[in-house]
Amino acid sequence: GGLGNAGKNEEINMIANPMVVKFKGLQDQLQEYKEKTGYYQNEAKRQNTVISRLEDQRGALNTAIKQLKTQLEEQRHRVTEQKKLREQQAAAAQMINDQVISAERSPHSGDRVSVVSGVDPIDDPDDEDEDDDDLGREAI
Numbered sequence: 001g002g003l004g005n006a007g008k009n010e011e012i013n014m015i016a017n018p019m020v021v022k023f024k025g026l027q028d029q030l031q032e033y034k035e036k037t038g039y040y041q042n043e044a045k046r047q048n049t050v051i052s053r054l055e056d057q058r059g060a061l062n063t064a065i066k067q068l069k070t071q072l073e074e075q076r077h078r079v080t081e082q083k084k085l086r087e088q089q090a091a092a093a094q095m096i097n098d099q100v101i102s103a104e105r106s107p108h109s110g111d112r113v114s115v116v117s118g119v120d121p122i123d124d125p126d127d128e129d130e131d132d133d134d135l136g137r138e139a140i
Helices: 018-037 039-105
Strands: 002-005 013-016
Touching: 013 018, 018 039
Parallel strands: none
Antiparallel strands: 002 013
16 A cells, blocks of 8 residues: 555656555564464464364264164164054954954854853852842842
8 A cells, every 4th residue: 555646647656655564564574473483383283183172073973973863763663663563452452352243243152252151240159248138239
């Protein structure tokens, strides 16, 4: 930067700004001082240390992400297996229900399927109550 002086029809004469010249000289001196004192080498070491630390953190984060993905996949697998098991159990229960219903309607088994052969749980012949009271069960 600098200043220019000229008249109406004259050529512009540029004069250097002394502050700009002085600042450029100071920048050169600062750069030379930093080179002599090892500033750039120290700064490079510091930045390499920061880069290494950040790379280590990235590696740790990647490991944590892999573990979380594995856990999520295992959880999804367990849920899928549990769902399949519940479906199998429901199908088995439905099949048993269908068998019981068909056995009740079968002409070979009579009108009623007895769970315990010939023993009616409501009218127990071995009832040993003193007053032969079945607590109202016979009235049902």
